[in-house]
Amino acid sequence: MTSELDIFVGNTTLIDEDVYRLWLDGYSVSDAVALRVRSGILEQTGATAGVLQSDTMDHYRTFHMLERLLHAPTKLLHQLIFQIPPSRQALLIERYYTFDEAFVREVLGKKLSKGTKKDLDDISTKTGITLKSCRRQFDNFKRVFKVVEEMRGSLVDNIQQHFLLSDRLARDYAAIVFFANNRFETGKKKLQYLSFGDFAFCAELMIQNWTLGAVGEAPTDPDSQVDDMDVDLDKEFLQDLKELKVLVADKDLLDLHKSLVCTALRGKIGVFSEMETNFKNLSRGLVNVAAKLTHNKDVRDLFVDLVEKFVEPCRSDHWPLNDVRLFLNQYSASVHSLDGFRHQALWERYMGTLCGCLLRLYHD
């Protein structure tokens, strides 16, 4: 006796969250059945293995049919074939677009191209995430990227509108899109200690302050060839950052800056002497990072540079986080007292974001 056909169609489409998770995780039906058996469901419900097999198969088939709709979540809302209550629809979408931390760290900042897709095998082996799941996550990134890449307006809003994701997840995707678009290097060994959350935090700050959309200059002529508002960094701003070089190039200015910071921090931070010795190096590092951002390649290395030029020196001197905060605040604020420095607004726009990023990046 072999089963030829086994289907269940309900008025409301039944969705078992556990099976959905297994499907998303890329398990085959037999693996999923084995995992379900191990979860003790047979004992709880008194079902047999055959029942479980049939149920799992049926769910997989449903998910497979739903997948097409999940690629364009608004379609899931409007289709008439599967009746799914709104709360369930939201859950399906949210779970489908949820990604693994380990996976996203591997592809963050990489070009979402076929080339990268070919590397998914390696990523799968490295992270222990099934290839199927890797593909889904990669395709999600790519799909969201393609849709919002050319779009005007707030990146997060665009993602939310087209993919109906929760605020949190939409923000994460905004970061992924932003990183992929600017191709920030995140895979270097010295960056391995950073989590996706760290990068996402930085991305959000950068989107808020360093992109064209941040300035609020909505182009009046929609046909004008302006850069995308939230996805690309403000080119003009990056050009202007060269002007900051004077802070380290002008020796007087640098000394004055140092003395202002030292006076203010004396007795307030525990690593005062280390700070004093390293001030010029640190300042040079931070200003040079800014000055280099005109080149695309240096933009990509932004995080490598920040870690190399600032995080690592401080860490080797065992600066406590609080001291770093006090230093950065003082370092950024003191510039206002430098009379010879004319680019206060530019400095503010640069350092405001950078301080936030550096504090987030500063951990073990």
Add this chain to the structure above:
Amino acid sequence: MEGPPSSRGCTSSPTPSARPQVKFGNTTFKTDVYLKSLNPHWNSEWFKFEVDDEDLQDEPLQITVLDHDTYSANDAIGKVYIDIDPLLYSEAATVISGWFPIYDTIHGIRGEINVVVKVDLFNDLNRFRQSSCGVKFFCTTSIPKCYRAVVIHGFVEELVVNEDPEYQWIDRIRTPRASNEARQRLISLMSGELQRKIGLKVLEMRGNAVVGYLQCFDLEGESGLVVRAIGTACTLDTLTNPATFLPTCHSPSKEMKESPLAHPANSHGCRSTHNSPIHTACGSRLTQNLSVSVPTLIYTGMGSAGKDGPFKALLRQQTQSALEQREFPFFTLTAFPPGFLIHVGGVVSARSVKLLDRIHNPDEPETRDAWWAEIRQEIKSHAKALGCHAVVGYSESTSICEEVCILSASGTAAVLNPRFLQDGVLEGCLEQRLGESQPPGCGFCHTPYDEVNTPFPAHLALCCCCRRQKVPDVLLTTIDLPAQAAVVGKGCLIQARLCRLKKKAQAETNATAISNLLPFMEYELHTQLMNKLKLKGMNALFGLRIQITVGENMVMGLASATGVYLAALPMPGGIQIAGKTPGDGSYEQHVSHMQRKINDTIAKNKELYEISPPEVVEEVVGSPIPEPRQRSRLLRSQSESSDEAAELDLSHGKKDAFVLEIDDTDAMEDVHSLLTDVPPPPGFYSCNTEIMPGINNWTSEIQMFTSVRVIRLSSLNLTNQVLNKNFNDLCENLLKSLYFKLRSMIPCCLCHVNFTVSLPEDELIQVTVTAVAITFDKNQALQTTSTHTEKSLQRGSSDNEELLQFPLELCSDSLPSHPFPAVKATSVDDSSFADRCGGWIELIKLKAQSIRRGSMKTSRRLLPPRPRGSQRLILVSRGES
């Protein structure tokens, strides 16, 4: 009558240039092409069709969405058929608008199209008109909740025949899609025509609706396509406030006066010679002048007529006048207004095996009509034999394999209240309760025949509720549980499943083989049902449906019903296992082991379904497994224990328990299969009636579903046992799967569970289940409604509760308060199954004693073959028989 469409999601090509084409009858309109878009908007002008109302009813509106391609012919993306019948009701809206799925017969749903359809109807009032616009059709077998039945007119049937497009010569040269579409269109057309014709009959009877409408398509293959329908014509009235339809007066005495029965005539119209105390009791209620001068007998053909008590005879005469003009006093309804149903006799069924031949003149489908007429006549006479003048819960079905076709019909013989059947005379009478002096909870259980004149050997007992009338020990019906019935505990789905291998054969030989198999199958299904019912500790089956399916090399039988414990009926006895060879120690041990298992199961089931009948009854029956002395022996139809003839005297003596004799491996398996039926997991109930007896607190969470399974049998060494086991497993696993899938709905009940078996190919078995899962509130489960006002509130508030208002449900405390004296143990007994069988089963049994198995199967032919090669066989299974 046509609107501006726009569509979405057509996925035939990346960017199709779609153009819909609108067709009604032979008129076709096209919109402009909307170039290269997945979301085309046409916003067309109205397409206007002017047609006769006859066509309006028959024809569907067809919308074909074409992919307009400059290079090749326009390909259809898909089609939409819209039945505009619902727009023809006088009080209904005249516009349908919304998104319709675009369906392709090969690719499935390919998108949606937004259509607005409007009808301006100028109704044809010509007396000779062929249209019947405005007659409503309801598939539900109870009066829809928002309506009130003013008159229930009766049976309507119609049958339309055509050639099957798939068997036309042109099918060889056209694409499968074209063939499918031709068939789809034809089916739609035939269905429209059928409903129009049924509608005409309804109008003729001065009704305005068909309730319990059952429409079937018989794909007879070469010989054609038959669409047939049956239903119950009614005059329905819209209820403005659903809560008001409840009877406000419950005083029987008052209504008694309004009842025509309250002005009866003297009793010499009845040739009543019988004078049992029971009937005197009845008679005393209606002593005065019986003016009904209908000396003729209700069932002249039956010798038992005329010996009934005056009350019953009177009832018959009353209803007779209402029903005698009717060819078929049948009702497809399974739930009735209070007071409609007076007595229930039992299940009547008839089957006939026919050889299909080409229908030569589709306009005069005489043969098919004649076949059904024959079967209905058979049913009618069976009902008469049970002392009933009407059949309720009536349904018809077919099973076709190659050129052999089994026609089946079944229903429940019943005595109805005549007042409900008289046209116009008692307008609105359905709202009143019948003035019955019997407690309403048990009236319908009382036998319409009396003990002496039972048309078959039966054991009757005094009704456990009123202690005045006789009731059968087991009641089988095809209807839903009446709302007023007193039930103990909850009900459950009971199924009997059976497969029999059959040699492949052609035409007449095949028909003969099937005819020979049928009686044995029916008998075994019945045995299984009764055994399972006993095992559940219950005494009545509702919604019984026996489905016989023929395949090339096997015949399958599936009987489904909802078992309940009716408070009025005596407590069922247990099941006793008897070994064939006493004396063998280990064997005895095995038998006693089995016995223990069975006893445990019965006890467990009683607990599970909360069956705790009042003590009074308990006392009467004694332990479920009585002393061996009182046992009777239940014989399986094929059991050939011929040397035990003495013990086979089945119609004598007092018996309390079924005896299952395990004298061979077959029987062993039967006993095993009894025990392998796994009860639903905790929190689950199931039934095949619309609503579960014993549950009254439904929530609004509902899940309707369909589940289909097909299994392939390994063709090697296929025996009846293997086949049975496979089929049993298939059904059991299917149920288990459903319980598992729906576990998030617990506590929940699967209602209206409907199994359909088909044998699409040689080694394939396909089972389709449809059901509705409804959750209920466990916390309220123990609250019983004590007053009618409370009930009425509940009924008004919930659509589903109507059938659940049992005065005695779940509340065992209220039961001992029955004012009935204990009756001596001897007066209530459980007759064995054998006692309940009709004459044909007796025949088989007699044979079974003398004929060895094997030879038996082929030796029986119950009826001589009919002319023109059609084999015919009629079976009656009577519930309480």
